[in-house]
Amino acid sequence: xxxxxxxxxxxxxxxxxxxxxxxxxxxxxxxxxxxxxxxxxxxxxxxxxxxxxxxxxxxxxxxxxxxxxxxxxxxxxxxxxxxxxxxxxxxxxxxxxxxxxxxxxxxxxxxxxxxxxxxxxxxxxxxxxxxxxxxxxxxxxxxxxxxxxxxxxxxxxxxxxxxxxxxxxxxxxxxxxxxxxxxxxxxxxxxxxxxxxxxxxxxxxxxxxxxxxxxxxxxxxxxxxxxxxxxxxxxxxxxxxxxxxxxxxxxxxxxxxxxxxxxxxxxxxx
Numbered sequence: 001x002x003x004x005x006x007x008x009x010x011x012x013x014x015x016x017x018x019x020x021x022x023x024x025x026x027x028x029x030x031x032x033x034x035x036x037x038x039x040x041x042x043x044x045x046x047x048x049x050x051x052x053x054x055x056x057x058x059x060x061x062x063x064x065x066x067x068x069x070x071x072x073x074x075x076x077x078x079x080x081x082x083x084x085x086x087x088x089x090x091x092x093x094x095x096x097x098x099x100x101x102x103x104x105x106x107x108x109x110x111x112x113x114x115x116x117x118x119x120x121x122x123x124x125x126x127x128x129x130x131x132x133x134x135x136x137x138x139x140x141x142x143x144x145x146x147x148x149x150x151x152x153x154x155x156x157x158x159x160x161x162x163x164x165x166x167x168x169x170x171x172x173x174x175x176x177x178x179x180x181x182x183x184x185x186x187x188x189x190x191x192x193x194x195x196x197x198x199x200x201x202x203x204x205x206x207x208x209x210x211x212x213x214x215x216x217x218x219x220x221x222x223x224x225x226x227x228x229x230x231x232x233x234x235x236x237x238x239x240x241x242x243x244x245x246x247x248x249x250x251x252x253x254x255x256x257x258x259x260x261x262x263x264x265x266x267x268x269x270x
Contacts, residue, residue, distance in 0.1 A: 038125055040156070043103050045120070046094055049080040074184040082181045084120075091120055092132055093180040095147060095248070097173055100160040106147060106178075108132040116150075127157050136212050143214045144223075144245040145178065151251045151260075158250035162260050164192040167233040174237075176246055176264040187246045187264030190237045193230035197257040206230070208261060209249065217241045227263050239265040 077094065084091045084105055096103040105120040107129050119125040133146040149158030163169045176187040198205040206226045214220035220241045228238065239245060244266040252260040 038127060042105065042119055045084060045105055046080050049083045077179045077184050078181060081179050085181060088120060088122060093178055095130055096177040100173060101155055102160050104130040106130050106132055109134055127152055133212060140213055142212055143220060144212045144247055146209060146212050146247050148249050158248060161248055161250050161262055162252060164262055165232060178246055186267040188237045188267050189262055189264045190235055190239055191227040191231040191263045193227060193232055193261050194254060195259045195261055196255055197259065237265065
């Protein structure tokens with residue numbers, strides 16, 4: 001009798017544990033897809049903004065540009081960003097890397113915390129938003145757009161940045177596109193590297209995330225030298241003092257407070 005009682009207790013405990021595992025797994029799966037759905041909704045925001053051909057052509061004529069298909073597409077994207085800004089004036093642009101999941105509105109808040117937990121529509125969201133460092137000053141001729149995004153297990157937000165560990169992936173995706181309400185700009189990637197967030201007491205560490213406005217040519221050149229030195233593979237493209245840069249940063253777990261970083265230089269289309 002005692003053995004049967006013990007067996008029933010063991011079976012009951014196993015049943016409870018198994019039930020908990022199933023419930024928690026279902027919660028995780030549901031949460032996984034809900035977060036992904038929200039992120040996909042963010043990615044599709046630009047496509048929800050329809051701009052008439054007449055308005056596009058009128059915009060091009062005002063800027064005295066030829067009405068090529070490329071110029072029309074650039075004008076359309078700029079006008080779409082302008083429309084998105086009417087919904088949230090924190091939206092400063094749209095980031096895209098072709099043929100990846102990276103295609104999102106970029107916001108800039110008063111601090112670097114709010115958009116860790118809110119999307120571009122200011123709704124609570126675990127995936128947060130892609131955001132520009134709050135210290136970036138649009139009134140200066142700033143050198144470097146410092147943009148952050150979460151790494152997500154569902155492949156959304158800035159997760160695809162980690163694919164740049166593979167040189168072949170870089171060769172297939174060498175360009176970052178950033179559109180604001182004023183311009184549509186492409187950046188050639190010049191470095192991909194691993195880094196981390198350092199303690200303030202670590203004075204000699206290369207803190208890439210602090211570089212936005214070079215006060216001197218040396219400061220700019222030091223940044224370029226460091227990112228080229230850290231790059232996971234050789235990239236012929238580089239930058240010279242005065243070139244505008246864009247830096248994309250996300251979390252990675254190769255070390256404590258690890259980060260994966262991709263840096264691009266404004267493309268000269270002349």
